[in-house]
Amino acid sequence: xxxxxxxxxxxxxxxxxxxxxxxxxxxxxxxxxxxxxxxxxxxxxxxxxxxxxxxxxxxxxxxxxxxxxxxxxxxxxxxxxxxxxxxxxxxxxxxxxxxxxxxxxxxxxxxxxxxxxxxxxxxxxxxxxxxxxxxxxxxxxxxxxxxxxxxxxxxxxxxxxxxxxxxxxxxxxxxxxxxxxxxxxxxxxxxxxxxxxxxxxxxxxxxxxxxxxxxxxxxxxxx
Amino acid sequence: xxxxxxxxxxxxxxxxxxxxxxxxxxxxxxxxxxxxxxxxxxxxxxxxxxxxxxxxxxxxxxxxxxxxxxxxxxxxxxxxxxxxxxxxxxxxxxxxxxxxxxxxxxxxxxxxxxxxxxxxxxxxxxxxxxxxxxxxxxxxxxxxxxxxxxxxxxxxxxxxxxxxxxxxxxxxxxxxxxxxxxxxxxxxxxxxxxxxxxxxxxxxxxxxxxxxxxxxxxxxxxxxxxxxxxxxxxxxxxxxxxxxxxxxxxxxxxxxxxxxxxxxxxxxxxxxxxxxxxxxxxxxxxxxxxxxxxxxxxxxxxxxxxxxxxxxxxxxxxxxxxxxxxxxxxxxxxxxxxxxxxxxxxxxxxxxxxxxxxxxxxxxx
Numbered sequence: 001x002x003x004x005x006x007x008x009x010x011x012x013x014x015x016x017x018x019x020x021x022x023x024x025x026x027x028x029x030x031x032x033x034x035x036x037x038x039x040x041x042x043x044x045x046x047x048x049x050x051x052x053x054x055x056x057x058x059x060x061x062x063x064x065x066x067x068x069x070x071x072x073x074x075x076x077x078x079x080x081x082x083x084x085x086x087x088x089x090x091x092x093x094x095x096x097x098x099x100x101x102x103x104x105x106x107x108x109x110x111x112x113x114x115x116x117x118x119x120x121x122x123x124x125x126x127x128x129x130x131x132x133x134x135x136x137x138x139x140x141x142x143x144x145x146x147x148x149x150x151x152x153x154x155x156x157x158x159x160x161x162x163x164x165x166x167x168x169x170x171x172x173x174x175x176x177x178x179x180x181x182x183x184x185x186x187x188x189x190x191x192x193x194x195x196x197x198x199x200x201x202x203x204x205x206x207x208x209x210x211x212x213x214x215x216x217x218x219x220x221x222x223x
Numbered sequence: 224x225x226x227x228x229x230x231x232x233x234x235x236x237x238x239x240x241x242x243x244x245x246x247x248x249x250x251x252x253x254x255x256x257x258x259x260x261x262x263x264x265x266x267x268x269x270x271x272x273x274x275x276x277x278x279x280x281x282x283x284x285x286x287x288x289x290x291x292x293x294x295x296x297x298x299x300x301x302x303x304x305x306x307x308x309x310x311x312x313x314x315x316x317x318x319x320x321x322x323x324x325x326x327x328x329x330x331x332x333x334x335x336x337x338x339x340x341x342x343x344x345x346x347x348x349x350x351x352x353x354x355x356x357x358x359x360x361x362x363x364x365x366x367x368x369x370x371x372x373x374x375x376x377x378x379x380x381x382x383x384x385x386x387x388x389x390x391x392x393x394x395x396x397x398x399x400x401x402x403x404x405x406x407x408x409x410x411x412x413x414x415x416x417x418x419x420x421x422x423x424x425x426x427x428x429x430x431x432x433x434x435x436x437x438x439x440x441x442x443x444x445x446x447x448x449x450x451x452x453x454x455x456x457x458x459x460x461x462x463x464x465x466x467x468x469x470x471x472x473x474x475x476x477x478x479x480x481x482x483x484x485x486x487x488x489x490x491x492x493x494x495x496x497x498x499x500x501x502x503x504x505x506x507x508x509x510x511x512x513x514x515x516x517x518x519x520x521x522x523x524x525x526x527x528x529x530x531x532x533x534x535x536x537x538x539x540x541x542x543x544x545x546x547x548x549x550x551x552x553x554x555x556x557x558x559x560x561x562x563x564x565x566x567x568x569x570x571x572x573x574x575x576x577x578x579x580x581x582x583x584x585x586x587x588x
Contacts, residue, residue, distance in 0.1 A: 085502025
């Protein structure tokens with residue numbers, strides 16, 4: 001079976017002022033569909049950049065990047081945006097909910113952007129699974145960190161993405177809420193065979209994943 | 224869904240939203256009021272001349288159709304000659320004077336001849352001109368200047384007393400005896416314009432043809448032709464003035480919306496990054512921002528209509544002689560201008576927002 005994510009000698013170079021910064025220096029990665037992979041490493045090792053490239057938020061500089069059979073190097077920004085809309089879900093450390101919308105609308109807007117219309121069954125199912133039914137009419141400022149992150153997860157999975165990319169999803173949460181969020185991610189992986197790539201500093205969080213990849217200085221050092 | 228997002232964004236910053244809408248409202252109101260004032264005053268002036276009841280107007284050579292700017296007056300006896308021509312029922316010579324103190328046009332009239340052409344004044348109070356220092360004022364002037372019969376009115380650096388208050392619509396708002404006008408202007412037996420009433424309005428063209436043969440250098444026209452001249456098209460300066468004011472209003476509206484949307488997208492950089500991470504295209508981002516600007520414009524336009532109407536009514540009470548004509552066509556143009564200005568003003572910020580790098584936008588504090 002073809003891996004859902006496949007990279008070969010992936011490089012990403014950022015231009016910062018007059019200086020070129022190599023964030024990824026040749027990353028070879030394979031992720032099978034349905035895997036739950038944790039990526040760990042010190043700050044500045046390129047974890048977030050890897051996530052951004054795999055999510056199509058930024059283009060690779062060189063190398064091969066195949067996500068669900070699509071070659072990101074050959075795609076334009078518009079193509080990657082379109083791909084991301086249908087195939088990728090993001091969960092961020094800072095939740096990144098739209099502050100002026102309710103939890104319900106924060107989730108619904110993902111379906112609206114996708115263009116497939118509001119699916120009430122899917123919505124209720126995800127809200128029930130994540131335990132946020134009582135909080136749907138609240139705006140983010142009225143939710144706890146854990147609740148906001150669960151709303152963010154709901155938004156990320158409502159459109160049935162092929163891949164869920166989580167960037168330090170427990171980074172701003174206490175232990176109890178971290179555990180809840182990790183349990184939710186585990187549940188998504190087990191119940192729906194959701195492919196998850198999660199960046200974390202936390203070894204306990206990494207332990208929840210099937211597989212842990214270590215990065216350092218823009219390279220994978222162990223898998 | 225997008226409407227919810229737009230509405231919640233607008234309500235999130237109520238002061239900025241209100242100020243932006245107010246700017247559009249002022250833009251729309253300003254266009255309608257300025258154009259309404261110029262057209263209104265012009266139309267009002269034309270209607271009052273039409274209200275004299277004459278069928279033909281005769282003016283000396285080189286006269287302007289704006290009665291306040293006539294050329295040198297001509298002998299009153301010309302009127303006597305005009306009265307002898309076929310199909311002429313009555314001729315009223317009028318000596319016009321412009322009172323620069325309050326920018327008003329004064330008619331120096333002979334009561335008898337003027338009454339024969341107009342059918343006579345309708346008196347609200349008082350009576351006709353009897354003494355050399357008498358003045359008749361129309362009801363609009365009386366209301367605007369709070370004068371009643373017997374009150375003093377200073378015109379042309381001379382003191383007059385209100386003899387009567389008459390119904391408006393007979394050429395001017397102020398009427399003094401012709402002899403007094405002649406004294407004040409330093410002329411004798413002269414007139415600036417002759418109002419001619421035909422035995423039947425159908426004879427107007429024949430009368431005009433006859434007059435032109437008889438007075439080839441004089442400006443002779445029917446009242447219909449006069450009315451058709453009284454448009455802003457024949458007053459390039461007025462069109463230029465209107466154009467400048469409309470342009471200024473549009474620029475103000477454009478600039479306020481531009482600044483408002485620019486600060487909006489700067490403040491919402493991270494939110495734009497969030498939308499992009501969800502897969503929103505550049506077109507989606509641009510559409511959201513332009514729709515937000517459209518909502519601001521739409522509410523501003525409605526507020527502008529309400530404000531212009533309310534201002535017109537208020538000004539009518541405070542300045543009864545000011546005629547502001549609000550028209551549907553100019554309301555439409557003003558609205559169109561506001562929409563165009565708002566969309567143009569929002570376009571650059573929208574375009575910038577669409578170009579934002581999603582990674583940088585998400586990291587924005």
